[in-house]
Amino acid sequence: MLKELLQIYITSARVGALTFGGGYAMLPIVQREVVEGKKWCTEEEVLDYYALAQCMPGIIMVNTLGFMGHKRKGTAGAIAAGLGAVTPSIIIITLIAVFLTAFADVPTVQNAFAGIRVCVCVLIFNSILKLWKNSVIDKKCLLIFLAVAICSLVLDITPVAFVIIAAVLGILLHSFGKGGAGKK
Amino acid sequence: MIYLRLFWEFFKIGMFSVGGGMATLPFLYDMSEKTGWFTRSQIADMLAVSESTPGPIGINMATYVGYTVGGIPGSLIASIGIIIPGMILILIITRILEKFRNNRYVDGAFYGIRPASVGLIAAAGIMVCEITFFDEGAFKGLLGGDLSGLPGLLNYKAVILAAVLLVLTRWFKPTKGLHPVIFIAISAVIGIIFSFAGA
Structure with missing residues (x-):
């Protein structure tokens, strides 16, 4: 039980740590980690969770992963997934706030993110093709x-x-x- | 008791903001006016940092504001506060859905919701493509009838990288199954080498 909760926590944390940008940028990572990697949900289920998360208040990624966690292990699973999803943010943002306040203005950082944005476009395109088949x-x-x-x-x-x-x-x-x- | 106040303010955002990270913005403007914890121009900095770091934008904003207001405990309290309403709702929604799982109306609703959801993702994707592949200034000039920006309209470096990535992620066997984060890392390096932002 505990081991499985820990797995849910770690998987959600991975999705949180690997997603740049808004909720839709999360989809390729969720497909990879949760659907293809752990095989915890199907593509359709992810899409249903994502749709529900979009119409309910709160953070889309946290809620999508919360549904996934709930499917695996009920209430405890949902909480483990929610906490996992926010852990990387708390660590990274706190570090940035402590050490680097002008972080976003550094030219190297701006160039890196201009490159990452191109990649996010391609990844979203690939996700849409995958989701298309079942929806x-x-x-x-x-x-x-x-x-x-x-x-x-x-x-x-x-x-x-x-x-x-x-x-x-x-x-x-x-x-x-x-x-x-x-x-x- | 600043921590209690911080928790309550972010709990409210978690309860009433619908539609993702950007939906927290109006709440933050409101918060800056009411509490004086941070200025409006600080919000722009927070957004820039939140967007350029991994993790959901809403959580990043909560962590950043929480840290600004109350240090490390503040960042924890704000982030937890913003996710609690969603967590409670998930428990309620899943309970209702379990009861009606094989109901034909629930089935029909999801039949309609799934393509709509993909449509929303496609629209969001197109908006990201727009700022990635087109020069904003030239694009606006073109709409105003100014053709001088035409040669610089398309960000050709971005288009080439996208084409290469598309081949690598879809058709080129040895790299097809790799984790998305590898392509993200490669793109970041290429963005730096070829100064993609022009910075």
Whole structure:
């Protein structure tokens, strides 16, 4: 039990330590560590957790990993995952705050991060292709994908609205679909 | 009792900010006005550091503010405070979901949510691509009808690196399965050698 909690804690800490930028930059790392490495969740589950985490308050990465931890070991697992996700930040930021206040203005650091951003773009692209297979399974899904991608680029709307609208659409199209139409 | 106040302020952020790290920003502006713990210009520095270090931006901000206000105990208390509401909600949501796991409506909802979620990720990815591959100044000039920035519009160094990374991560067998962090490290080194930020 303790050993497994420790594993959840360490895996979450790894995701926290290896993710640069916002919540979406976490996905390639989660796919690698949790889905392919530990095989604790499937791609779909990660996507469901990520969607839920986006519409609930709090930190998206911490909440996504919290769901993962809860699936493994219940309440204790969720707490272990949450604490793991924040540990690297606490250590790194505290060190930076103590030693290097002008850290972000150093040219070498800026150049390094301009390079890292390119890599993050490629990694996100690869993640999307992986997630695509299990989530955009028919034409209706493709329409939802396109509509959400375009609207969220053009309009300044909170992701919460998109997730709620998509859930309602999903229920209408899938649960109430006539006969075989609801299945596929 | 500054620690209690710090905990409460970040607990509130954790409870009411929806939509990721940037969603904590308005709360921090509000906090700087109400408490006087830090100035508004300090928030910009905090954001820069949070974005250029690993870890979720929201947690990084909480740690940084917590440290500024109350040293190392402060950084711990702020970070824990911001995650507690989410943790409590997870326990409630999973309980509800377990009950309705095989419900056709829950099933239908996720059928719709999954492609929407990928759509949101794609949009976020496109926004990162925009600032990575295009020169912002030239891009704005172009929108204003000024064509002089056209040759410098595309950051060709970034495009070449992206193409190489794409081949290495998707098609080139020996490197395909490597951990993403290896590619991140290589990109950082290349960014420094070829001064990607122009700095």
